[in-house]
Amino acid sequence: MNALFRACPGLRETLPHVSLATLPTPVEAMPRLGEAVGAPRLYVKRDDLSAEAYGGNKVRKLEFLLGRALSEGRRTVITFEAAGSNHALATAIYARQLGLDSVSMLVPQPNARYVAANLLRSHAAGAALAYRGGIPRLAAAALAECARRRLRDGRWPLLIGPGGSDPPGIAGFVDAAFELREQVEAGLLPEPAHVYAASGTMGTVVGLVLGLAAAGLRARVIAVRVTDARFTSMRRAKRLYVRTNRLLHAACPAFPLVPFPEDQLVFRHEFFGEEYARFTEAGMAAVRLAEETEGLHLEGTYTGKTLAALIADARAGHLREAPALFWNTYNSRPAAQSGADDYHALPESLHGYFEEPVQPLDQPETGRGAGGT
Ligand SMILES: *Cc1c(COP(=O)(O)O)cnc(C)c1O
Numbered sequence: 001m002n003a004l005f006r007a008c009p010g011l012r013e014t015l016p017h018v019s020l021a022t023l024p025t026p027v028e029a030m031p032r033l034g035e036a037v038g039a040p041r042l043y044v045k046r047d048d049l050s051a052e053a054y055g056g057n058k059v060r061k062l063e064f065l066l067g068r069a070l071s072e073g074r075r076t077v078i079t080f081e082a083a084g085s086n087h088a089l090a091t092a093i094y095a096r097q098l099g100l101d102s103v104s105m106l107v108p109q110p111n112a113r114y115v116a117a118n119l120l121r122s123h124a125a126g127a128a129l130a131y132r133g134g135i136p137r138l139a140a141a142a143l144a145e146c147a148r149r150r151l152r153d154g155r156w157p158l159l160i161g162p163g164g165s166d167p168p169g170i171a172g173f174v175d176a177a178f179e180l181r182e183q184v185e186a187g188l189l190p191e192p193a194h195v196y197a198a199s200g201t202m203g204t205v206v207g208l209v210l211g212l213a214a215a216g217l218r219a220r221v222i223a224v225r226v227t228d229a230r231f232t233s234m235r236r237a238k239r240l241y242v243r244t245n246r247l248l249h250a251a252c253p254a255f256p257l258v259p260f261p262e263d264q265l266v267f268r269h270e271f272f273g274e275e276y277a278r279f280t281e282a283g284m285a286a287v288r289l290a291e292e293t294e295g296l297h298l299e300g301t302y303t304g305k306t307l308a309a310l311i312a313d314a315r316a317g318h319l320r321e322a323p324a325l326f327w328n329t330y331n332s333r334p335a336a337q338s339g340a341d342d343y344h345a346l347p348e349s350l351h352g353y354f355e356e357p358v359q360p361l362d363q364p365e366t367g368r369g370a371g372g373t
Contacts (some may be wrong), residue, residue, distance in 0.1 A: 010252035011071035016071035032293040048332035056331035058090035061169030069158040074099040074306035075107035076157035084115030105130045109277045112362045131349045165203030167244040173207020181215040192219045193322035196310045198302040199223035206240045213258045224306040271305045279361035282308040303330045
């Protein structure tokens, strides 16, 4: 059972939810990485192992989002994302597992090897993929798709926002914070002073802040921005926080209304680089160091940039005493054999991701990590 339901049993009756994840995810010490950078009390939260079919941070959100879709009798979910999105892929995989149709409305991003891989896997999972160059055209296509599904299914699809960072999805990371408290109480790690996590659409970090505050943990969430500044701001974070808190309090009054603890959320902007999904030297150096020291497989869009922030803080001497937790949000489960490796079955507008070169920093790994996923 989810830690949130243990802490607040009333929510179990009222908050739509479906079990998809394998929880709790492990916490582990990272002594070799810690020693290399000057963070002797360094731990990792292994959300890369969050589920059998596909791990990473999205399945925690999808337990509550797809739970809602089922409880409302929806037949289709439609989500919005960048072309290589892990969220679109996770939604495709878990929607199919629950017998729901899924549609991914995609926008362009810099090319990388994982983009092609994720597109193929989404397609193999039965997702309908639509790709448009601008938000207005994407919105128009989404409206048409909604109308078509309404006619076919007799029901409107459930729309899921980018990254699954709608208040019900964010509840998945409130749950994650309660899970962390249980692990601290069980002595699996000291209470962390700093929790490092990527901030893409902010659902992960906002859910963690709300959950930590409600669970009485004082850890600061170091939210490393990896998307355009308009997706990550304190104002937007506070709005999402309040909406999620109200949702949980309304579902079960025993879940407290907790004022937004502004000092528990710290945004870091200096590891973003040029744009979303554009890899950085610092991020890729962090990916290599994690691989060499701990055998941890990270990537350049989210987790590499996040670990780069942690490493910079450690090298500056800020993590010598304070326990720090790196939240690994990236899937490490191997892809099931899909059988579908011909991209010609995908919409032609997506073929460029298979035919054009990837960005220069996305070179095949050499040495120990080669072929690691
Ligand atoms: C989506 C994603 C994130 C960002 O999570 P948000 O809740 O959107 O901020 C971080 N890491 C990975 C690997 C992701 O796929």
